Amino acid sequence: MPSAEWAAPVAEGPIDATVVLPGSKSLTNRYLVLAALGRDVSRLRRPLRSRDTRLMVGALQALGVDITEVDGTDWLITPGDLTGPASIDCGLAGNVMRFVPPLAGLALGEVHFDGDAHARRRPMAPILTALRAVGVSVEDTGSPALPFTIAGRGAVPGGTVTIDASTSSQFVSGLLLSAARYERGITVRHAGQQVPSLPHIEMTVEALRDAGVDVDDSQSLTWRVEPSEVNALDVTVEPDLSNAAQFLAAAVVTGGRVHVPGWPVRTTQAGDALRDILDEMGATVHLDRAGLTVSGSGRPSGIDVDLHDASELTPVVAALCALADGPSLIRGVAHIRGHETDRLAALRTELTGLGAGVEELSDGLRITPRPLHGGTFHTYADHRMVMAGALVGLVTPGVVVEDPDTVGKTMPDFVQLWSAMVAGERPAPA
Numbered sequence: 001m002p003s004a005e006w007a008a009p010v011a012e013g014p015i016d017a018t019v020v021l022p023g024s025k026s027l028t029n030r031y032l033v034l035a036a037l038g039r040d041v042s043r044l045r046r047p048l049r050s051r052d053t054r055l056m057v058g059a060l061q062a063l064g065v066d067i068t069e070v071d072g073t074d075w076l077i078t079p080g081d082l083t084g085p086a087s088i089d090c091g092l093a094g095n096v097m098r099f100v101p102p103l104a105g106l107a108l109g110e111v112h113f114d115g116d117a118h119a120r121r122r123p124m125a126p127i128l129t130a131l132r133a134v135g136v137s138v139e140d141t142g143s144p145a146l147p148f149t150i151a152g153r154g155a156v157p158g159g160t161v162t163i164d165a166s167t168s169s170q171f172v173s174g175l176l177l178s179a180a181r182y183e184r185g186i187t188v189r190h191a192g193q194q195v196p197s198l199p200h201i202e203m204t205v206e207a208l209r210d211a212g213v214d215v216d217d218s219q220s221l222t223w224r225v226e227p228s229e230v231n232a233l234d235v236t237v238e239p240d241l242s243n244a245a246q247f248l249a250a251a252v253v254t255g256g257r258v259h260v261p262g263w264p265v266r267t268t269q270a271g272d273a274l275r276d277i278l279d280e281m282g283a284t285v286h287l288d289r290a291g292l293t294v295s296g297s298g299r300p301s302g303i304d305v306d307l308h309d310a311s312e313l314t315p316v317v318a319a320l321c322a323l324a325d326g327p328s329l330i331r332g333v334a335h336i337r338g339h340e341t342d343r344l345a346a347l348r349t350e351l352t353g354l355g356a357g358v359e360e361l362s363d364g365l366r367i368t369p370r371p372l373h374g375g376t377f378h379t380y381a382d383h384r385m386v387m388a389g390a391l392v393g394l395v396t397p398g399v400v401v402e403d404p405d406t407v408g409k410t411m412p413d414f415v416q417l418w419s420a421m422v423a424g425e426r427p428a429p430a
């Protein structure tokens with residue numbers, strides 16, 4: 001049951017803040033999996049510490065990987081023989097439920113997977129079918145979803161698989177991440193509707209290459225990982241750009257200015273799309289070596305935007321659209337019905353509940369701004385719903401956000417960072 005409610009703070013004037021963001025969930029979890037397969041000890045500098053990354057750490061430890069914290073900020077990952085029996089809690093983490101099963105095939109022994117109630121409804125069929133096709137034994141309960149058990153044989157033959165990744169890019173990423181250690185590597189071909197979140201697959205390819213793995217992505221929607229050793233990593237995790245969305249949007253809706261230090265000049269993170277989205281909504285966006293600065297007029301313009309590449313931005317962008325000076329169309333995100341919750345239904349229900357005009361489409365939302373009023377913003381165990389509710393509440397008195405602790409999935413300090421931003425507190429130097 002939801003734990004509590006949080007009265008979202010209202011801005012008394014334009015926000016003027018510097019927000020130091022924690023590390024990227026997607027990068028932290030990829031580096032962890034690669035480090036577990038590495039031939040030596042890896043060091044992860046400034047990893048994200050949140051529920052999703054702790055679940056990944058727990059999963060790898062359960063399989064025999066040693067992970068220790070050093071210097072209060074970094075993790076040292078010492079690979080070991082991967083063994084079962086083990087029981088993996090995926091929580092609600094897409095990364096854990098899609099990245100760890102391909103690794104578990106390499107373990108010797110049974111590895112059981114389960115997660116939160118809603119995790120049992122998130123799509124898994126394409127990756128479980130693909131794992132069987134490359135020689136991994138998977139026992140499910142008759143429906144291809146959590147819970148299931150992988151009977152690891154200590155080795156995976158590998159080979160070529162065709163997969164429909166239209167419901168999640170994580171199926172492709174998960175298969176590629178462990179495949180260097182498969183006997184024949186892997187070739188993954190996508191066949192189906194559009195693959196969402198392609199930058200996340202590029203991130204996977206880049207992380208593999210950082211670990212010395214040979215990946216061929218020269219053919220559209222086909223990825224080939226050659227069998228090889230995986231080099232140890234020594235990497236600093238970039239700030240989580242998707243988690244910048246609500247802070248940057250705060251500048252836009254209050255006519256203020258928000259600076260995010262350390263925004264990478266070049267990145268595979270899908271959240272980098274925020275620069276274009278906010279620019280199109282009329283904000284001033286400036287990126288230099290010091291970071292990203294966004295300032296707004298207080299009246300963002302409505303947009304027509306296809307978010308299929310950066311779908312995890314949808315909740316906050318939808319909230320921003322509800323505060324715009326004209327109608328918006330968000331397209332290309334049918335698959336987010338399979339995210340933490342059915343995000344299209346959740347956003348339609350909750351934004352409508354505060355007075356916005358929201359029409360749910362098969363692949364997006366049509367949003368017509370109307371005067372908003374206070375009320376309870378339900379969050380469906382979805383961290384990004386909390387962030388979306390906070391943004392609306394910043395300029396709408398009386399918004400109460402349900403279950404704020406659910407932000408622990410990717411940003412446990414969200415409420416403190418948000419409250420400090422609204423109160424105009426300066427962050428402590430990093």
Ligand SMILES: O=C(O)C1=C[C@@H](OP(=O)(O)O)[C@@H](O)[C@H](O)C1
Nearest residue numbers: 026168169170196197200311312
């Ligand atoms: O690989 C990853 O780390 C992710 C890929 C995307 O998943 P989908 O392709 O399911 O949207 C994204 O939305 C999710 O937050 C993280």
Ligand SMILES: C=C(OP(=O)(O)O)C(=O)O
Nearest residue numbers: 092093094095312339340
């Ligand atoms: C979709 C998301 O998460 P997951 O990695 O669980 O798919 C998200 O963080 O918005």
